[in-house]
Amino acid sequence: MGLKIKYLQEVDSTQTMAAEMVKKGEEEGTVIIAEQQTDGRGRLGRKWFSPPGTGIWMSMILKPQIPLQFIHQLTLLISVAICRVIKRMLDVDVGIKWPNDLYINGKKVCGILLESSAEDERVKHVIAGVGISVNLLQKDIPEDLKDKMTSLCIETGIKCNREELLISLFKEWEELYMLYLSEGFAPIRILWEALSICLHCPIQVHTHQGIVKGKAYGMDEMGALMIRDEEGKEHKIYSGDVSLTLV
């Protein structure tokens, strides 16, 4: 997949901009990257803190030929790709908190937002938004986020070259995407399980049906998190609009 990179100093949200471009017929492989977002968006209607020059704020347009029910597998794939690159480049203990957040030392360092459209139960387009806090300093983190978020620089003491990180990220992402298209989700699932920080720990998941408390014991072949609740009942939960807390 050839990439077409559009680099901007400032935008409200790379995600919103990518969506507008898709409406005008933009092809797969376009990536919008911004130095700063003035209205960055997170999952579940949250805001995404995206100050200038400190992070990777980007959205990639994808048009995978897959059924809609497989779409959450792409999020898992992207989180695996980012996690592997950060681990390799910075030798830091980063892990995936289901469904798609990356954590270091109990604080979030990266979030992924997948937005898509479908027709006849098949995916038409996906906009994969990625926010990685790279060189943010502790003093720059807003008070209300101080105990929740961190950056690669805070955790490693290394000012990271964002271009190098991006290049490695695109390469890893593409390799895993090709693997996924040729071999399906099975190899991604194995990689995800090895990087997960929420397997076998007490967790609480907020779903549309209510709260499930228990322990996750694996991921099924479709990408659902398998949880055994406190009564021993088994649940399969897909990412959708859910949130998970480590308790």
Ligand code: BTN
């Ligand atoms: C989350 O964890 O809530 C997802 C955060 C996704 C943030 C990225 S930054 C680039 C892209 N543009 C946005 O407005 N959001 C995503």
